[in-house]
Amino acid sequence: MSHGKLREEKDCLNCGHLVEEKYCPNCGQQNIQTRQPFYYLFTHFVEDFTHYDGQFWGTIKNLLFKPGKLTNTYLEGKRQKFVPPVKLYIFISFITFFLFALFPPFDINFEGKGKSKLLPEKNKITEIQKALEETRSKEKLEEKDSIYISKLNAALKDSAKINELQGTFDMSKGMSEDSEFNGFTNRKSYDSAVAKNPSFFDFINTPFAHKYFELKEQGVKKGEILKKLYETSFHNLPKALFIYLPIFALFLWIFHNKKKWWYFDHGIFTLHYFSFLLLNILIFTFLNKLTDVINISFINGIIYFVMTLMVFYSVIYFFIAHYKVYNSHGIVSFIIGTVLFTINFFAFLFLVAGLGVISFLMIH
Template sequence: MSHLKERKEKTCLNCQTEIIGRYCHVCGQENLEPKETVWHLVQHFFNDITHFDGKFFATLKYLLKKPGFLSLEYMRGRRMAYLNPVRMYVFTSAIFFIVLFSMSRPEKMARVMKEDQEETQKTTHSLADLRTDSARLQKKLAAADEEDKDDYRESLEKRNIEIAGIKKKYGDTAKQIFSNKGLDSILAAAYGDSLSRSNLSFVQSKKFRKAIRTYSKASAASATTENFNFLGVDIDYNTVGEYDSAEKTLPDSLRDGWLRRFIVRHGTVVKQEFEENQQLFTEHLLENIFHSFPKILWISLPIFALIMNILYYRHKQYYYVNHGIFAIHVYCATFIQLFLYMMLYALRNATTAQWLHIVIDLANFAIFLWMLIYLYKAMRGFYGQGRGKTFLKYFFICSLMFVINLVLLSTFLLISVFSV
């Protein structure tokens, strides 16, 4: 009910019908004075979305404290006392994603990722470091199972070739520091020596061949080219033509496969578009991925309801719509719980009081545990099956939805990457 003053005239302003009471019995409009203030507009906004006159908080209480209760009430036709499920979903998801996007800004995440990548690329090795690592790998190889021995053997062989190359060029007491690219150049020199001696036995390992391919292509690319990473692949070329030329200089055994070739060619085009600005590309990519989350959940919701329909197909009193309402309530509860978790996390970062950190950590742990068992409790409350059957179905639906959401996320990730 609105807080505006009721009109004395008993004629509906909308359809001109004579009114008995406060509402028109023909069109349903409330007979109020048409003049409104800004505050009334604000009140209308919140009332229309959430029914803050009591419905929202009553719905919220039952949603969090009694999983499955609201879905059961809706199925029984008791709906006026609670907020409409669809409206609840729209409101809770909107608030959740607004907070999520504001707390996880793509530009900040891209900057952190770039700093981490630069720190990783600074990794250097001395001859002593390589010898220490070789000894470590030797011990790992001796203690490894048969299925793991090949990987350790390859890594050890690669390290020993690097050590031998450094000793040959700089001596047994070399003090130089070598980057990963510098070590690849040593492997490339060893590759050339092996070809000249027609001794190809030690160059067959995957790690060695990958290092040689990386170094050979980097050498063929322009010296002024900055590193650009695309789907985990370093793009070392300014143009697609430059990449094709580099491929032709390599033997067939070292050329890229069709998938890597497709990624590198598209990555080179993206690199040209963003003028070799890795951070700008990452910002656009993260922004696309973040805005894909609501779509993923919107797609997965009816799939979730369909799976519940299949799991409870013997219960003829439940229709697909009932499972859909149940899914909406579960998703709404998840949004609210994650919202609370994020708010507590933000409060923890904003304060330095150790006792408050402990309290917040305990509260977040409690929320996490409740999120884990919420679906199980909701299934028990709504469908009323025994604990054993409910737990098996709970485990199955969680596993299956994890795979489905992972597939959807991967699909939208690829769409985001190739649409940047």
């Protein structure tokens, strides 16, 4: 790994102090040439984040397989051995969402879904109607004909319901004229009803309703709406995770001894746990993409088994890390961990739901 060509001059360009060797003893800046070959930019970037002296890879190994180890080491004051928690989280977050932007983890092409089943159902309705007309056109209807007509009518109703349901999920179409939001088919009727009977939740419902009717009037296809909703939600997800970091740490602070544990300590635990989750999600997505490339059922079966273990490990990891960092009694740690995990699970779901609403409102 190149560190850049050293200057012959011994004065530090940053502070002017005398530099005897590579680094300035006063400010720590490396005494290298101000201009370097282009490849130096890339190698310097990689070196900064991966630390080929083993710091980066040792951090990743401990993060994945030794829950709580990084947090304990950092809080003990040993902070040069591993990558700092803030830098680790930012780097893993950047890599995860950068790769997701290049290789989306889910298929976002919703166009045309539902067409293949919709056409056969329409043909079935036509055949039933034709059979009804033929039966009713008989000069004299017998008892078996009446029973047959009843069955055909029932089948016609069922097929109509299925056809309507399939139409709802047909992503190639826009919203129909009679599609409703809270019983209203247009913005004018909705605003009129809200003005007459205002509600406490209007500040949430009204913007959502206006966006719904706006998309309806524009004739935006359902597939396009879902695609834009997915893309907007994905772009907002890093922000949501970043916002939730202090909330997660706050819940930890509430449930632990305030004299022994500072909010700062909980923040370090949170950064390490979220870094693990992001890295786990990245590996999980990579394995999922791998199954699309490998068409060998036996190997894919092994990959799916590993992916299943990773999901369970993500949950168990929190309890192990919590126990090792906070040193509570086993049962007490498990109870507190369960309460914290449950609260955070529903709180994050609430945040994701809010993210979905914001993403919908941002569709244009």
